[in-house]
Amino acid sequence: MSESRLIGPVRVVGAGLLGTSVALGLRSRGIDVILADASPTHVAIAIDLGAGRAARPDDRPQLIVVAVPPDVTASVVAAELAAFPEAIVTDVASVKTGILAELAASDADVSRYIGSHPLAGRERGGPLAARADLFAGRPWVVAAHDAISYQRASAIDDLILDLGATLVEMSPEEHDRGVALISHVPQVVSSIMARRFLDAPNAALGLAGQGVRDVTRIAASDPDLWVQILGANAAPVRDILMDYRDDLDRFIEALGDPTAPGARRKVAEELTGGNTGVERLPGKHGTDKRFTTIIVMIDDRPGQLARLLAEIGEIGVNLEDLRLEHSPGRQVGLAEIAVLPEAADRLTDELAARGWRIAG
Numbered sequence: 001m002s003e004s005r006l007i008g009p010v011r012v013v014g015a016g017l018l019g020t021s022v023a024l025g026l027r028s029r030g031i032d033v034i035l036a037d038a039s040p041t042h043v044a045i046a047i048d049l050g051a052g053r054a055a056r057p058d059d060r061p062q063l064i065v066v067a068v069p070p071d072v073t074a075s076v077v078a079a080e081l082a083a084f085p086e087a088i089v090t091d092v093a094s095v096k097t098g099i100l101a102e103l104a105a106s107d108a109d110v111s112r113y114i115g116s117h118p119l120a121g122r123e124r125g126g127p128l129a130a131r132a133d134l135f136a137g138r139p140w141v142v143a144a145h146d147a148i149s150y151q152r153a154s155a156i157d158d159l160i161l162d163l164g165a166t167l168v169e170m171s172p173e174e175h176d177r178g179v180a181l182i183s184h185v186p187q188v189v190s191s192i193m194a195r196r197f198l199d200a201p202n203a204a205l206g207l208a209g210q211g212v213r214d215v216t217r218i219a220a221s222d223p224d225l226w227v228q229i230l231g232a233n234a235a236p237v238r239d240i241l242m243d244y245r246d247d248l249d250r251f252i253e254a255l256g257d258p259t260a261p262g263a264r265r266k267v268a269e270e271l272t273g274g275n276t277g278v279e280r281l282p283g284k285h286g287t288d289k290r291f292t293t294i295i296v297m298i299d300d301r302p303g304q305l306a307r308l309l310a311e312i313g314e315i316g317v318n319l320e321d322l323r324l325e326h327s328p329g330r331q332v333g334l335a336e337i338a339v340l341p342e343a344a345d346r347l348t349d350e351l352a353a354r355g356w357r358i359a360g
């Protein structure tokens with residue numbers, strides 16, 4: 001068990017994906033975790049998973065993490081603030097402005113509340129989808145507000161650091177505009193795109209490669225949760241969608257007569273704008289380092305990937321990232337290996353010399 005900054009106990013309300021993942025991460029650091037949920041079955045499953053224990057009447061939690069759906073978050077936070085007058089309370093809901101406004105308008109003691117949001121999740125909800133390492137290396141926003149007592153709020157910083165996440169401070173408004181762009185609108189676009197597959201011929205769907213899977217992965221997300229998130233962040237999401245409507249109109253117009261003078265330039269401008277935009281997304285080590293990707297073909301036999309990784313280790317090159325592409329029914333998989341540019345040529349040569357087939 002590793003050292004922790006938090007002392008505990010930590011009470012987690014909402015033993016679903018997020019709550020159980022927080023609880024598992026804290027238990028792995030030896031912290032006493034109390035689990036509560038409107039669903040006794042979710043509490044029981046989370047306890048069976050080793051995520052914590054049931055509540056006792058004499059519990060005096062240091063920190064309470066509310067991980068329930070957005071539409072009940074403010075009322076659950078208010079109830080927890082009232083029930084535990086010494087505890088600091090945070091929540092992990094995906095939208096921040098409305099929850100703070102609802103609490104500020106109530107008689108809740110907001111000097112002990114500070115909202116937060118880990119930018120980590122999965123398409124599936126519930127305790128069985130939880131993972132102790134869900135937050136490792138991910139940004140976790142703390143949505144600062146004027147009424148909080150900063151000395152007491154340090155427990156939330158400790159929670160974030162104990163779970164291996166990176167603390168990011170933002171105002172609730174700045175947070176909601178940011179997540180509209182990088183999380184909420186992508187969800188809408190992904191869902192709209194995947195909806196087009198409903199009446200597509202099987203033969204066309206059979207051609208799907210990694211690109212379309214990348215852009216539609218989150219189309220599998222829980223509609224109940226997303227109806228709430230989009231409703232709670234409607235204005236910033238609409239603003240961006242209206243800009244997208246203009247973008248689409250430009251594309252549609254340019255493709256109306258693709259051979260007309262200037263049409264190809266317009267299409268190219270849209271595409272190169274995307275190239276520049278995607279480069280701005282921070283990678284594993286931030287924005288300033290780009291890696292070179294080497295694609296190695298691996299036979300679909302047990303142990304091949306492990307052998308490849310072991311040999312990269314023997315060659316002495318550090319693996320910065322790894323992605324696997326595997327098409328069902330094909331006898332080979334593709335391992336995309338990201339390394340520092342200065343190591344790429346040597347790794348390519350040495351892997352080829354050891355008999356690996358380099359695809360690109």
Ligand SMILES: NC(=O)C1=CN([C@@H]2O[C@H](COP(=O)(O)OP(=O)(O)OC[C@H]3O[C@@H](n4cnc5c(N)ncnc54)[C@H](O)[C@@H]3O)[C@@H](O)[C@H]2O)C=CC1
Nearest residue numbers: 014015016017018037038039068070093094121122125126
């Ligand atoms: N799913 C994701 O990828 C992410 C979700 N979030 C946020 O985390 C929160 C929880 O989401 P998930 O864990 O995905 O949902 P989930 O559906 O897996 O878990 C929610 C849990 O809250 C319980 N619950 C519902 N109403 C309750 C109430 N009134 N009192 C006590 N428990 C109640 C449910 O029984 C369930 O166990 C949401 O606010 C969501 O916006 C934040 C980051 C990522």
Ligand SMILES: O=C(O)C(=O)Cc1ccc(O)cc1
Nearest residue numbers: 094118119120121122123183
């Ligand atoms: O699966 C992913 O990549 C996600 O982006 C999940 C996610 C869903 C909701 C959030 O508020 C934050 C993260």
